[in-house]
Amino acid sequence: DTEVTQTPKHLVMGMTNKKSLKCEQHMGHRAMYWYKQKAKKPPELMFVYSYEKLSINESVPSRFSPECPNSSLLNLHLHALQPEDSALYLCASSQAPQRDILYEQFFGPGTRLTVL
Amino acid sequence: DAKTTQPTSMDCAEGRAANLPCNHSTISGNEYVYWYRQIHSQGPQYIIHGLKNNETNEMASLIITEDRKSSTLILPHATLRDTAVYYCIVRAEETSGSRLTFGEGTQLTVNP
Numbered sequence: 001d002t003e004v005t006q007t008p009k010h011l012v013m014g015m016t017n018k019k020s021l022k023c024e025q026h027m028g029h030r031a032m033y034w035y036k037q038k039a040k041k042p043p044e045l046m047f048v049y050s051y052e053k054l055s056i057n058e059s060v061p062s063r064f065s066p067e068c069p070n071s072s073l074l075n076l077h078l079h080a081l082q083p084e085d086s087a088l089y090l091c092a093s094s095q096a097p098q099r100d101i102l103y104e105q106f107f108g109p110g111t112r113l114t115v116l
Numbered sequence: 117d118a119k120t121t122q123p124t125s126m127d128c129a130e131g132r133a134a135n136l137p138c139n140h141s142t143i144s145g146n147e148y149v150y151w152y153r154q155i156h157s158q159g160p161q162y163i164i165h166g167l168k169n170n171e172t173n174e175m176a177s178l179i180i181t182e183d184r185k186s187s188t189l190i191l192p193h194a195t196l197r198d199t200a201v202y203y204c205i206v207r208a209e210e211t212s213g214s215r216l217t218f219g220e221g222t223q224l225t226v227n228p
Contacts, residue, residue, distance in 0.1 A: 004159070033216075042203065042218035043160065056215070090159050092216075102148055102207065105216060107159030 004108035006091050012114045015081060021111045023074040023091030030096035032074040033105065034066060037088040049074060050096055081115045088112050120204045125223040128198075134191040136222050138204030141185040147208045149180060150216070151189045153200040160203065160218075163189065194226045 004025045013019050023032065031050045035043040048056035049068040063085075065077040074091055088110040095103040121139040128134040140149065150165040164171055164178045166187070171178045177190040191198055203221040 042201075042221060043154075043216075045215055045217070048215070092159070102150075102165070104150075104162035104165070105160075107161065109157075109159050 004091055004093055004106050006089075006108035006111050008111060009109070010112045010114075012116065013078065013081065014116050015083070017081075018077070018079045020078065021076040021089055021091075021113075023076075023093075023108055024072055025093040025106070026072055027093060027106065028071075028095075029093035029106070030071055031094045031103075032068060033092040033094075034064075034074070034076055035090040035092065035107075037090060037110070039087075043090055047076075078113075081113075083115050086113055086115045120206055120219045122202075122204050122219060122222045124220065125225070127225050127227055128191075128194045130196060130226050130228050131193055134194040134198065134224055134226070136189040136191075136202050136204075136224060137186065138189070139186045140204070140206045143184050143206050144208070147206045149178065149184075149187050150205040150207060151176070151178065152203045152205065152216070152218075153198075154203070154221075155197075155200040163202075194224075196226050196228065198224065199226045200224060 007022045033048050034046040036046050037043040045058050046060045047066045052068045063080045067075040090110045091108045092105040094105045148165050148167050151163040152160040153163055154160045164173055164176050166178045166180055180187045201221040201223050203218050
């Protein structure tokens with residue numbers, strides 16, 4: 001199984017809602033990532049988890065709250081978002097980085113989020 | 117990580133080789149060249165990577181110049197399904213999580 005799954009595929013939420021995005025992989029990967037992609041722009045890294053611990057936060061606003069409950073699951077909790085947060089949210093996973101070795105990242109199809 | 121420069125768009129005829137260039141003149145000795153692509157409405161997909169030597173896999177070939185300041189991704193027989201944005205990424209090893217910093221990429225359109 002070389003697939004990263006993301007749910008839901010589409011999400012529409014108001015600025016006062018609380019919602020969560022879910023990502024799952026069963027490749028035994030110990031690094032997981034959240035990226036944000038605005039229309040016609042490249043993906044931008046938001047968070048990196050390594051061995052279920054947050055290792056990189058790219059100065060993301062606190063209205064985005066990541067969670068890695070176990071090695072297969074990655075969540076992104078959303079609260080009080082703004083319309084400009086509308087984007088495609090991509091999850092990825094890889095083997096945990098080791099010295100002198102860089103591993104490819106496997107991406108899910110993304111969740112298309114619209115904030116009204 | 118070193119910055120990369122790619123053409124905004126390219127066209128290729130179906131069945132012909134697609135050669136996608138990338139400049140990375142500030143690359144340092146421990147930085148690898150990675151290529152990913154993103155087909156419309158899908159997540160990015162890894163294609164190939166290399167450090168110094170040319171590399172080939174079932175998807176593509178990667179040619180890196182001797183001075184490592186530029187590289188070319190070659191899709192030997194492009195198909196319509198290869199229409200995508202192709203990202204050239206230069207990244208160094210890290211032990212605390214691996215950043216992928218995407219540039220603007222090249223929109224490759226394969227025409228029938």
